[in-house]
Amino acid sequence: MKIEDLKSIPIGYRNTPLEPMPRLAAALGLMKEAAGADAADDASRCGLYIKRDDLTGLALGGNKARKLNYIASYALENGYTALMTFGGVQTNHGRLTVAAAIRCGLKPILVLKGQKPDYLSGNLLLDRLMGADIYFVDTAAADALPAAEQAAAKQRYTDECAARIIAEYEARGDRVLSVPVGGQTVIGSAGYIQAVPEIMAQMKAQNIRAKHLVVGYGSTGTFAGLWAGAKYYHAPFEVIGIPIEPDFRPVEETVDFINELSEYFEMGFTCRKEDLHLEFGFDSACTPAAAGSAADPAHVGYGGVGYNEPDAVTESCIELLARTEAIFADPCYTGKVFHGYVGLLKRGVIRAEDGAIFLHTGGAPGLWTKEHLDHMQEGYWSDEAKDRVHTFKL
Numbered sequence: 001m002k003i004e005d006l007k008s009i010p011i012g013y014r015n016t017p018l019e020p021m022p023r024l025a026a027a028l029g030l031m032k033e034a035a036g037a038d039a040a041d042d043a044s045r046c047g048l049y050i051k052r053d054d055l056t057g058l059a060l061g062g063n064k065a066r067k068l069n070y071i072a073s074y075a076l077e078n079g080y081t082a083l084m085t086f087g088g089v090q091t092n093h094g095r096l097t098v099a100a101a102i103r104c105g106l107k108p109i110l111v112l113k114g115q116k117p118d119y120l121s122g123n124l125l126l127d128r129l130m131g132a133d134i135y136f137v138d139t140a141a142a143d144a145l146p147a148a149e150q151a152a153a154k155q156r157y158t159d160e161c162a163a164r165i166i167a168e169y170e171a172r173g174d175r176v177l178s179v180p181v182g183g184q185t186v187i188g189s190a191g192y193i194q195a196v197p198e199i200m201a202q203m204k205a206q207n208i209r210a211k212h213l214v215v216g217y218g219s220t221g222t223f224a225g226l227w228a229g230a231k232y233y234h235a236p237f238e239v240i241g242i243p244i245e246p247d248f249r250p251v252e253e254t255v256d257f258i259n260e261l262s263e264y265f266e267m268g269f270t271c272r273k274e275d276l277h278l279e280f281g282f283d284s285a286c287t288p289a290a291a292g293s294a295a296d297p298a299h300v301g302y303g304g305v306g307y308n309e310p311d312a313v314t315e316s317c318i319e320l321l322a323r324t325e326a327i328f329a330d331p332c333y334t335g336k337v338f339h340g341y342v343g344l345l346k347r348g349v350i351r352a353e354d355g356a357i358f359l360h361t362g363g364a365p366g367l368w369t370k371e372h373l374d375h376m377q378e379g380y381w382s383d384e385a386k387d388r389v390h391t392f393k394l
Ligand SMILES: Cc1ncc(COP(=O)(O)O)c(C=O)c1O
Pocket: 062, 063, 091, 092, 093, 182, 216, 217, 218, 219, 220, 221, 222, 223, 330, 333, 334, 361, 362, 363
């Protein structure tokens, strides 16, 4: 089938803003010199742009809305009555899947990894507000197994639990569409294939040139969709992926997935491993495992110290974006990708003169999770930090 023929429903906004970041460019010392009338036009001189997919609208927005426009449409077309998905306790994808289900009159089911936390915060609070049916799957017992067997045992148990939940729903007359972690499906990635012509049209309308598009690499559907879209629509930019954790998805799997996209949507190209551009932020002598070692901060890459683990470098990047452009990145995903974006500019891997877009994929509720709030107390609300905040008392 041709990508243009795939149906979607507009539960999330498209045409999110593509905006210049002149204050960030100035802070990084990257503002082009200009004379005359051009000098006043900071926006056209800066070369740094942000694509605001944090503003996709659905339940506080984020990249998964574009995937869910297609996934929810598929669910409705095929007679499903419930949407079930998986993730960590603070999954943004889970929040948006719950929202998409509600908007479409489907039942929202979340299967979350780990133990039920004592304190409700961040995305989990929003999931509860929306009334999702939530199941926790605690696989801690598998940690006692030999390391090589743990992942498979955890996956097996999660699959068993999912099958039990589906059976319960089906016994009540429902049909459950099970959406994998991150909405990582061919149908979901269509949302990001189709984001490419949207970005190209905005670039044309706003007279923007950009040779680079920097995006997060998590479950990889966003990166893969953009890569495929850029190839298919002959985009002027290269898509660069920033892994959002040291233990990232193998590139070979992403290559296979992109080729599956090409085949399914009759796009007519083949992707090879060497065609993909990922940037890790550590030198090649440092293995991904070592890159995540908190004991060796010199080797902490763009992916930080671990999945959704607070780290000071990512936090300083979140602060930079907030203080220059008043835009909030999150500690689990976009703070890390923004770290990569700034790092690549500083290293000259990408250049402001060539134009570089940072894709903001949302996730701000992550700032209000218990773990990150606790960590940020140290930097922003220690006794010393508090002393810099004034009080007037009548
Ligand atoms: C805010 C945010 N950004 C980026 C990503 C990564 O996107 P993908 O899983 O498509 O690689 C996610 C995934 O959940 C996310 O929640």
